[in-house]
Amino acid sequence: MLPSERPVWRGELVVLAVASIVFLSACVSPPHLMDDVDAAQAQIARTMLATGDWVTPRLNGVAYLEKPPLKYWLIALSFRVFGVSDWAARLPIGLGAVALCWLACRMGGWAFGARAGFHAGLVLATSIGLFLFTRILIADVLLTLSLALAMWSFLRALDPAERHPRRWAMLLALCLAAGFLLKGFIGLVFPLAAMGLYAVCTGQWRQRDFWQRLPPVTLSLLVLGLTSPWFIAATVANPPWFDVALTSEPGKYRGFFWFFVFNEHVLRFLGRRYPRDYNTVPRLWFWCSHLIWFFPWSLFLPGVARLRLTRRPDDRASRMTLLAVLWIGFVMLFFSLSTTQEYYSLPIYPAVAVLLGAALTHDGRFQSVARWLTGGMAALAALAAGALIILNWQTPTPGDIAQALAKSTDVYAVYTLSLGHMGDLTLQSFAYLRLPLALATAAFLTGAVGVALVRAGWVWLPVTVMLTLLLVAARIAMVAFDPYLGSYPLAQALIAAQQHQPGQVVVDNQYYAFSSVFFYADLRHAWLLNGRVTNLEYGSYAPGAPQVFLDDEGFVALWRGAERVYLLVEDVHLPRIETLVGATALHTIAASGGKFLLCNQPKVQQNSASPAYKNQPKVLGYNGPGPSRVGSSMKTNLFFSDAQAA
Secondary structure (H helix, E strand, O other): OOOOOOHHHHHHHHHHHHHHHHHHHHHHHOOOOOOOHHHHHHHHHHHHHHHHOOOOOOOOOOEOOOOOOOHHHHHHHHHHHHHOOOOHHHHHHHHHHHHHHHHHHHHHHHOOOOHOOOOOOOHHHHHHHHOOOOOOOOOOOHHHHHHHHHHHHHHHOOOOOOOOOHHHHHHHHHHHHHHHHHOHHHHHHHHHHHHHHHHHHHHHHHHHHHHHOOOOOHHHHHHHHHHHHHHHHHHHHOOOOOOOOOOOOOOOOOOOHHHHHHHHHHHHHHHHOOOOOOOOOHHHHHHOOHHHHHHHHHHHHHHHHHHHOOOOOOOHHHHHHHHHHHHHHHHHHHHHOOOOOOHHHHHHHHHHHHHHHHHOOOHHHHHHHHHHHHHHHHHHHHHHHHHHHHHHHOOOOOOOOHHOOOOOOOHHHHHHOOOOHHHHOOOOHHHHHHHHHEEEEEEEHHHHHHHHHHOOHHHHHHHHHHHHHHHHHHHHHHHHOHHOOOOOHHHHHHHHHHHHOOOEEEEEEEEHHHHHHHOOOOOOOOOOEOOOOOHHHHHHHOOOOOEEEEHHHHHHHHHHOOEEEEEEEHHHHHHHHHHHOOHHOOEEEEOOEEEEEEOOOOOOOOOOOHHHHOOOOOOOOOOOOOOOOOOOOHOOOOOOOOHHOO
């Protein structure tokens, strides 16, 4: 008997509810958009909407040719419907994550039965990895959604019991096109490779029925028809049109085609891309980290061995098992041979969730051991979280959490890992995290007690509740890290300063160091001091590229000129700025999270009753406008807007 094609609707609602609590609630700010890639992606979409150029993504006026535009189009559409805001920027990613969890539920239910599908949806909805890698505006969750739907469409099109195989074949083509427009060629390579391996392993590629159900010419034309218009337009808009050099060096501009096809795909895979704006994580961590990203569900992985894996699958369960194994194996092997980031493995998450969902339906020795391990670890974690609360019960919390963190200066060595900032935590810093710690303690206690009390078939309930509460606690903790990871307070201070005393804006270091200021202050142009690096370097050499880069000499001349100039700088780079222009020439406008907004001129004294003064944001520890210079006590002089203080 085939498993039910329709999972129980109540199970689907539970999965949707859990996924919405985790992912849609995280769209709301604070926390605000972070510096680095997070706010930069939102600003690209905003620029597209403002300029009407939907072909070439741009940052600060410079062409940003690395990624296809579908993600930016979705964010821009959200802006058009809901207005420009951080939550509107996050909405497509949040909805994509919820849809992915629902899809895992449907796929598991179709292949293994309603109960397995329910478990698969919950596993993905409460995945630590999926939560971490949807906190920033990267396209990988949407790529994963398109890939997973393509895989399911492939199996549905080949299913002998399927009444409309051509419809599923057309959906497969749509998903392939979406994958390309989201992430480039890997959006085609991953699903086609996994499906090709499946066809070879099963021998179906020799059968005429295989090609009738999946007509290659028709599907190829549909994919090309959907993807080639943007690709051709981007090539024409960013000449030279064709260059096939396999070398990448600084200062050489070869147009969009070469950069996107060769530099961004071929040379990146080979580790020879320039500029090298990425790092790689250790291969062992790349593989083993999934035990954390799916914890504690990963404790039930041994149960996957009970699933039937065969080269001659004769039912939905065995077909899904074989495809999922090939799917996971190819993606992991591909990135093991290339440069790797932790989130690069995100496309395998639905396959892992479906297999885990099927494993969770079985009872046995492995499941019993995993259950008690889950309860024991939850109890120990509750004790640890409670101890941190007690140890910091009376610890003062002046300013923001940045003051209590041990920030590393070796950014590429430490912050390559998604949990790299965990190393910044000190005992004192947990005083700023009392509320999320309390919620985490309650979550761990719920898991420990619940797992001990419920029957084996209901272990999903306390584990789901525990993980949902933990992920909500993690989001609350990120609010405390907001000034440290982003620059929203500085953006508000810059808006207020520019309203009263307009001036030019200089960003020290690369664009990404203060990308959230560009978004929240709607900066269309700013000088980048020594910022001709990483993602904007290539586009800066394009014909007609805006001259937005300053060297030290140009900065000194600008700073000492008659015009008012604002500077955004991190504390680690402040000594260099003081050496260039002198400490007495730096006047503090605002500071937050170890970052500063400085000015080359003192603040003009104003009457506190004046309209200009009334429109300025209030700041804690600040009694009125006046000159403030950078000095040795600067780190303790932190300012916040009303919104952030609340």
